[in-house]
Amino acid sequence: MRIRLTLGLTDRPGALLKALEKIAMNGGNIISIIHNREQLAGGYVPVSLSVEFPSSEHFERAKAGIEESGIPVLGTESLERRIETVIIIGSLSVDMLEKVFEGRGEIISLEFGGGSRSPHIRVMFSVSSEDRQAVLEALEELAEKNNCVLVSEEA
Amino acid sequence: MIRCGIVGYGFLGKRLASYLTRYKARGLALTILANSKGYLYSPTGFDSDSLPADIISHSGFRASNPVEVIGRGLVDLLVVLTPTNVYSGEPGLTYVREALKSGVDVVTADKGPLVVAFKELTSLAGSMGVSLCYEATVGGGIPIFSLARHSLRGDRILSIKGILNGTTNYILSRMHFEGLPLDLALQEAQMMGLAERDPSLDLEGIDSACKVVILANALLDLNKRLEDVKVKGITQVTSDAILAAKELGMTIKLVGSIEGGKLSVAPRLVRLNHPLCVHGSLNAIQFKLEILGDLTLIGRGAGESTLSALLSDIEWILAQKEASKGGR
Numbered sequence: 383m384r385i386r387l388t389l390g391l392t393d394r395p396g397a398l399l400k401a402l403e404k405i406a407m408n409g410g411n412i413i414s415i416i417h418n419r420e421q422l423a424g425g426y427v428p429v430s431l432s433v434e435f436p437s438s439e440h441f442e443r444a445k446a447g448i449e450e451s452g453i454p455v456l457g458t459e460s461l462e463r464r465i466e467t468v469i470i471i472g473s474l475s476v477d478m479l480e481k482v483f484e485g486r487g488e489i490i491s492l493e494f495g496g497g498s499r500s501p502h503i504r505v506m507f508s509v510s511s512e513d514r515q516a517v518l519e520a521l522e523e524l525a526e527k528n529n530c531v532l533v534s535e536e537a
Numbered sequence: 538m539i540r541c542g543i544v545g546y547g548f549l550g551k552r553l554a555s556y557l558t559r560y561k562a563r564g565l566a567l568t569i570l571a572n573s574k575g576y577l578y579s580p581t582g583f584d585s586d587s588l589p590a591d592i593i594s595h596s597g598f599r600a601s602n603p604v605e606v607i608g609r610g611l612v613d614l615l616v617v618l619t620p621t622n623v624y625s626g627e628p629g630l631t632y633v634r635e636a637l638k639s640g641v642d643v644v645t646a647d648k649g650p651l652v653v654a655f656k657e658l659t660s661l662a663g664s665m666g667v668s669l670c671y672e673a674t675v676g677g678g679i680p681i682f683s684l685a686r687h688s689l690r691g692d693r694i695l696s697i698k699g700i701l702n703g704t705t706n707y708i709l710s711r712m713h714f715e716g717l718p719l720d721l722a723l724q725e726a727q728m729m730g731l732a733e734r735d736p737s738l739d740l741e742g743i744d745s746a747c748k749v750v751i752l753a754n755a756l757l758d759l760n761k762r763l764e765d766v767k768v769k770g771i772t773q774v775t776s777d778a779i780l781a782a783k784e785l786g787m788t789i790k791l792v793g794s795i796e797g798g799k800l801s802v803a804p805r806l807v808r809l810n811h812p813l814c815v816h817g818s819l820n821a822i823q824f825k826l827e828i829l830g831d832l833t834l835i836g837r838g839a840g841e842s843t844l845s846a847l848l849s850d851i852e853w854i855l856a857q858k859e860a861s862k863g864g865r
């Protein structure tokens with residue numbers, strides 16, 4: 383499972399290392415680290431880590447370990463990806479669709495059907511639960527602009 | 538004796554009248570039958586053998602505006618079964634409003650008045666101490682409002698979703714199972730009497746949107762109007778697109794939903810094993826409840842079955858009147 387952890391680090395060196403150690407000890411695999419030096423929250427420098435953990439128990443243990451070592455965990459959020467399908471009735475270019483997923487999600491397959499008289503596109507994609515809503519809204523906007531209908535999946 | 542009037546003596550009106558003639562022994566007399574041209578009055582109540590097939594050609598027919606039966610104090614309970622106009626609410630709105638103002642209980646199958654003036658009418662009923670019942674306006678005979686108000690009142694409804702229009706569901710089902718194009722499926726629905734000659738309100742999702750508005754206002758205590766619903770109908774749905782859904786174990790359904798205060802109607806991909814995935818002219822409605830979780834009701838959303846809802850409303854009003862008599 384992929385998790386984004388936001389930690390409050392003091393500007394002292396070594397604090398981040400301590401956190402990374404707890405994550406590694408619990409099987410976590412760091413995907414990315416974002417330092418945000420400007421954003422001082424209560425004297426802390428927030429640092430966002432995307433981490434792949436083998437299970438939620440591993441994540442919970444890592445989180446507890448980080449907190450025990452005196453580093454506050456300011457936020458956690460699941461970056462679980464889900465695979466979803468939409469059918470867009472009408473016609474759109476591949477470029478337009480690819481743009482929607484730029485930086486958030488991935489197109490798994492694009493299938494064009496219905497011929498030129500009643501065209502549709504079936505799009506299968508993966509997206510984090512965090513970006514899902516935004517991606518669906520962007521798809522809907524794109525569909526509307528091009529006189530298409532977005533048919534999305536009912537949960 | 539409770540004197541009951543029916544305004545709108547058409548498909549539902551005639552069928553309801555024949556049920557109500559059996560209520561005399563229970564203290565309810567059917568005294569007024571009205572249509573767009575006027576009304577027929579029977580002070581002692583119609584019986585099954587005195588019930589006319591056509592009221593206009595009856596000798597006692599009074600060719601004047603039926604609203605006057607309220608002013609003249611001829612009814613205690615009015616059943617409004619007039620044709621729906623979801624933009625003006627009329628002619629039903631005037632009947633409902635005037636009846637409530639005069640302390641007459643109301644049962645309606647006409648959505649129009651509720652879509653246009655839900656809050657006004659429910660507060661009017663509240664302040665006059667009378668009932669306004671509308672079980673038949675959503676999902677035909679399926680008990681939605683009574684179930685929610687009685688059996689679910691200890692729980693909290695978080696969201697509501699449903700297949701609320703039998704005509705479009707029939708069309709989409711035929712497209713799914715037979716691969717028919719939309720226009721042929723529509724013609725078939727019209728031939729079977731499932732679709733109006735002008736089916737645009739159904740196809741464009743407006744009928745479903747009206748039902749979403751009533752559900753939101755009645756069950757989630759929102760104050761929404763038709764303009765607040767984001768509506769997309771099925772006119773652009775193709776049988777090829779449905780086939781593309783079918784290949785993945787899904788189909789396309791017109792789903793009305795109320796979630797997080799947002800109201801919408803749109804064609805959606807629904808898994809074939811999803812509880813909402815009902816076929817033909819069936820309706821389905823799914824509540825998400827805080828304690829109970831998901832609850833889905835499936836049933837016939839129009840036609841004769843609607844009488845079940847109308848009679849349930851009438852029974853409720855009779856019980857209320859009985860209770861208040863006992864309390865006095």
Ligand SMILES: NC(=O)c1ccc[n+]([C@@H]2O[C@H](COP(=O)([O-])OP(=O)(O)OC[C@H]3O[C@@H](n4cnc5c(N)ncnc54)[C@H](OP(=O)(O)O)[C@@H]3O)[C@@H](O)[C@H]2O)c1
Binds near residue numbers: 547549573
């Ligand atoms: N049928 C169903 O399955 C069903 C299910 C749920 C809800 N509903 C709703 O229930 C209502 C009645 O449906 P229905 O199928 O019975 O309709 P219907 O067969 O068309 O009957 C409508 C009746 O209303 C009368 N009417 C029209 N204007 C009137 C006015 N100004 N004052 C008094 N009466 C007037 C008509 O009289 P004239 O003949 O003189 O025009 C007719 O008798 C509609 O709002 C419908 O949407 C119907």
